[in-house]
Amino acid sequence: MTEQTTPRRIRPADRKSQLAALASALFAAHGYAHVSVADIARAAGVTAPSVYRHFADKQALLVAAVLTGGDRLQACTDRVLSRPECALDDLADELAELGVDYPQAVSMWRANSAFLTEDQNTEILLRTREIVERWGAVIRANRPQLGDRAAVRVAWAVLSVAGSLTVHHTRLSNTRAKAALHELISRTLVLDTDTAPPFTAPTLPPSGERTRRDEILDAASELFADRGYTAVGIDDIGAAVGISGPSVYNHFPSKLSILVSITRRSATTLEAGVIAAYARTSRPGPLLRGLVDSYVAAITTSPDLVVGFRSARILPAQTDTSEHLDSQRRYVRRWIDLLRDVHPGLPSEEAAVAVHSALSIVNDAVGMRRGTARDEFTAEMAYLMKGVLGV
Structure with missing residues (x-):
């Protein structure tokens, strides 16, 4: 990675979680293969040995970044499903906001699965599948005529749409980006792959x-x-x-x-x-x-x-x-x-x-x-x- 990142000194109590967050941002911006532990340390305003006190190697940082994204996705899902009679618009609202504010939460694993072990990929797949199936249940509750499998396939498509901002560099304000994602997610939620x-x-x-x-x-x-x-x-x-x-x-x-x-x-x-x-x-x-x-x-x-x-x-x-x-x-x-x-x-x-x-x-x-x-x-x-x- 050649681009310089402004160092952000972090408090020791927050160091491990913030190192994972910084690594996630750098991996998303430059690609895992082009980011070194030294780059992550520089962005955090610490030394490389300080990073190694928390993570064994760069791959461990990637695992932490992916799991952190999964935690955010899980929290978003819990939040929207806690609403009484959760509507499809509620799901679109939450996922559009997450897709703009923290797009790595829905894209980090898909973009970097080749750098994870088989066991790590299996663990993350099972976790992601559980979340997507919960979205599918919301879709089915709002569209009872939809088959279970079709609802889950629509939910997977929603995941792709929500995480799509990481694959391009279109300049758009957060307000416009959220509105655009909301519209696209809403369109996806009313589709039926069986047709x-x-x-x-x-x-x-x-x-x-x-x-x-x-x-x-x-x-x-x-x-x-x-x-x-x-x-x-x-x-x-x-x-x-x-x-x-x-x-x-x-x-x-x-x-x-x-x-x-x-x-x-x-x-x-x-x-x-x-x-x-x-x-x-x-x-x-x-x-x-x-x-x-x-x-x-x-x-x-x-x-x-x-x-x-x-x-x-x-x-x-x-x-x-x-x-x-x-x-x-x-x-x-x-x-x-x-x-x-x-x-x-x-x-x-x-x-x-x-x-x-x-x-x-x-x-x-x-x-x-x-x-x-x-x-x-x-x-x-x-x-x-x-x-x-x-x-």
Whole structure:
């Protein structure tokens, strides 16, 4: 992490909890892999040895940050469910406020699960699932016609929407951000995945003859999505395609070049979806729905997109990688512009919040592999995204 953070000296009595909170903020801003214990100590106005008196290592700080977020999410849930005859609007109010005031509470685990142990992930998953199921019970109480499973799937989508502010940097006042999140959460809460229409993947041009390079990219993409880029070595990639690690260098000069190629391939896939959508229609509503369908099809058939969107903090600021980040921004900008065409008068900032909320629903579900093997998964994802966008 190169950006300097203004030190905030903390009282000894508060040190452990505040170190966890500062670590959470730094991990969210810069990515776990790019924050050191020294960075956290500097932000706290203490020395690195002082941090180690409370935490064994950086991973222990991550666990504390994730659990602190879980505590906040639990407290928010307890607070809203304590209200007599809790209404859906009450749930939207509380989650919108939490999503703006402490967005890491609903996103820290999803963004950093690759850096946790299997046991830690299981513990946090069970805790999160319990919270989401409690939201599902509130949804069912207010919408008795909704099935139990549909209510829980809607609740998971609500979690993604509430935590979506951490994936972009749209400048918006807290008041406007809370209002925007409240509106999007409210839209999500009235959806019913059991009514999702059948999903038909857009037809894209054939990609051509496959090569050994493609096999290496496929294997690396799976490994990066599963373990995270930093935890995967060249030998791992070679073994996945039946060759030695050094043999991979006959096709790519470095592990970074493999990641760059994956991100370029993901950008090419998205652009193919855009071209196919524009070939079918020029009307904003159908166009945006077509982009949703092509995105869902792409992210559910290859891990490239998950790897690509996670790579923003991994790829260094150099010419051959900045083009990928620019491509991502242009792609999202197209969604934002189309959404504003569909909803005249919608400010650009609110449109950006809506688009990132919709993308977060499927990104989170695929990234956490939550129900992705079900036949109806793609249809439900496209339905939820279109519902949040109002298209």
